[in-house]
Amino acid sequence: MVTAGIPAPSDIPSDAPGAGTGSTSFYLTTPIFYVNDAPHIGHSYTTVAADVLTRWHRQRQEDVWFLTGTDEHGQKVMRTAEANGMTPQEWSDRLVESSWKPVLTTVDVINDDFIRTTQPRHTERVQTFIQDLYDKGEIYAGSYEGPYCVGCEEYKLAGDLVDGTGEFAGQKVCAVHGKPVEELSEQNYFFKMSAYTDRLLALYEDHPEFVQPASARNEVIGFVKQGLQDLSISRSTFDWGVPIPWDTTHVLYVWFDALLNYATAVGLGSADPADAEKFARTWPADVHLVGKDILRFHAVTWPAMLMAAGLPLPTTVFAHGWLLVGGEKMSKSKLTGISPDVIVDHFGSDAFRYYFMRAIPFGSDGSFSWEDLAARYNAELANGLGNLASRVAAMVGKNFSGSLPAPGALTEAEEALEVVALKAVVDAEDAIDRISPNEAINAIWTLVDATNMYLTEQEPWKVAKLPGESTDDGAGVEGGRLATILVTAAEALRTLAVLLNPVIPKAAQGLWVLLGAQEPLGPLAAQQVRAAGRFGALPAGTRVTKGESLFPRLEDADPAVPATTSTTASA
Known part of the structure; x- marks a missing residue:
């Protein structure tokens, strides 16, 4: 069976990343970000990096497509909306329009598309994809019992948990969020991810460019070599998500929904011939930029999903490091998130972009400080x-x-x-x-x-x-x-x-x-x-005018700035 918008297996190439479409475009994505709060500089760090890369490729006169967006389903968003007296859709609509889209202008980002996982173009195409996997026998009914972190929207293994401290002493907590996990026991649908262990290991071996940097690839290989379990991909205890098409008492696991945005945004699952042409021209993605805390979803779950569907794989998943404030990753709970507006209003968007792109080696963790930003602004810019x-x-x-x-x-x-x-x-x-x-x-x-x-x-x-x-x-x-x-x-x-x-x-x-x-x-x-490097381009007689300073010197370059309450990156 061939589902509308999903290519037949005979039309699909091997597992080689980037193979099979003959595309000459450069397609880059950011993660899509949870809308349980407003963006902080950690989110903008990823997005500015994506913008620098895509602007560079445009400067090469290449055909570029740059996607970003928001992840609006899942228990975390639902609970945040309820806590604020809104429906999840009302909350998502408000945050996207008041915060997530405006921040792109704040940091001078030029994206080609902004996808929301609540858009019909996404949800309908996700259902087409998941139905296709079900029809191919890649999904089966079962039960799940174990720890679940709502903050990560992830089922945890025993090795993912650490001993809690302070008020959580004596409990096992999520290593990322430092909060206790919840024990779930549900009837679910499962994706046969364990069947792809060997193919994934072969992918990492044959195509080291698939996961970058090398430290991230080594982490992924070590994780997969431990053996993969089948993945629970549905929830039945709440309804804020994409309904499973053959069983609407379940909604799709938020990560299975969210990861598909990279393909649905460029036409996967659409019956429209124009969308099919766009997908053939654009897919596979050249680069997925992600934070290192969501690497496994992108480097393990995502390629396994594509393999199961018989679709070509992206060329590179690149995991950058965290932005640290006071030695800790920015987070809502620890009040260490800083709004991009605070920096841009004082230093300007160019200084924001320059600082975060130059001061921190991409792929490593890096600490933000006002003193360093001010010093670099004055000395270098x-x-x-x-x-x-x-x-x-x-x-x-x-x-x-x-x-x-x-x-x-x-x-x-x-x-x-x-x-x-x-x-x-x-x-x-x-x-x-x-x-x-x-x-x-x-x-x-x-x-x-x-x-x-x-x-x-x-x-x-x-x-x-x-x-x-x-x-x-x-x-x-x-x-x-x-x-x-x-x-x-x-x-x-x-x-x-x-x-x-x-x-x-x-x-x-x-x-x-x-x-x-x-x-x-x-x-x-x-x-x-x-x-650009060859001299002799400017003809004699070209008018040169001094104009305003490109970077006016700022006497007060170290403002006292309060932290905002923003969350960390999501899918």
């Missing part, structure tokens, strides 16, 4: 990049009336700076392909530092006073040494505008305007990354 742009624009304005001159003969100094630019492009490209935005920014910043050093060593302010470098009325001479220095610095800034556009888009656009590059070269977004 205001003094490093912002002051560089202002100096070059001011000197072109003073010596050449704001018109970029024709350069003279190049020396080893100019050639060396271009080599730095070319290497920055290559190294940043490589880092992006390894999903390492912090290393990409480090590579780009070598050009910021080298250009500042170039100006320090070449001393254009002194060159301007040398005989033959200016006319009687003080105007700079075309083709002179001063002209060469300033044109070279302007070319370095042009390279930086292109490379930094995915990271700090507002400042990069400001730099593009400062350089007057729009008229001769076209929009910043149309500039190819791979060609």
Whole structure:
């Protein structure tokens, strides 16, 4: 039997990640986040990383699709809604519109789609998928008895629990949330996940790129080698979820529902030919970005589901680390969540994006501190990049009336700076392909530092006073040494505008305007990354204007900020 919208097995390739569709698009997803509270910087950390990566791929002129969204089913959301005197749908609608969608604008994220698991396009397609698995014999009726963490929305194994402390002393608690688990005993439907143990291990062995970084892959392999159990995929004690199509007294386990968003959002399970074409063009996903606490769902449960359905696997599941405040992961219960608005309102969205993408190696845990953010803002953004742009624009304005001159003969100094630019492009490209935005920014910043050093060593302010470098009325001479220095610095800034556009888009656009590059070269977004490091693109006569500072220096850069009560990432 072939269910509408689910490809026949004969049409499906092997378990090789990314195989089978002939797609040339770049498809990246964030987790979908629980709506039991407003977003904090931990959620935005993931989403900004996704935005940097997808903007970079767009800058390569690739066909990009970037999905984010919200997970609105499950017991945790239901209980939160009840505690606030609302239905789960009312609560979800309010949080999505008042908090989750607006935060994307706050941190300057450009996503192509926003999926909600309560949307009919998702729930109907989920039912199509689950019915197909049932018809294939991948699901059976059974009973479940054991510990369940509502915070994780996860059935726990004995090894997942730790001894409680304080008020929970003497009890077994969830290692993630530090709260006691609930003992469940229900009649459920089960997915035959244990049947995929060997295929999953072969996947990790043959395709190490499937789970990244290496530490995450090793964790997953160790977990699967212990042996997989069949997964309970339904609940019958509450009704806030997707109804099981053949037994509506059950709703689908929230993770089985949530994971499918990555495929339903691009057309899986739809009978519409346009959706089928979109799915064929877009799927499989190239990158799923997830927090390390939800790695097993994405690296074990999700590929097993796809294998059972005969669908191609995503190329990479990348698990990044946690953001820590005071040495602890941000959480609602410990009041360590910080709203992105608090940071953006003071430092701006570019500084928010830059800091979290550069200060923390992607894939590792990292601590946030106001002092470090303020120091990096002033030293690297205001003094490093912002002051560089202002100096070059001011000197072109003073010596050449704001018109970029024709350069003279190049020396080893100019050639060396271009080599730095070319290497920055290559190294940043490589880092992006390894999903390492912090290393990409480090590579780009070598050009910021080298250009500042170039100006320090070449001393254009002194060159301007040398005989033959200016006319009687003080105007700079075309083709002179001063002209060469300033044109070279302007070319370095042009390279930086292109490379930094995915990271700090507002400042990069400001730099593009400062350089007057729009008229001769076209929009910043149309500039190819791979060609950005080659100097000589800006023609003589290009109008350079100083304008406002890209990063005004902030005297009060360490505000006293209260923590918000936001939750951790979900699916």
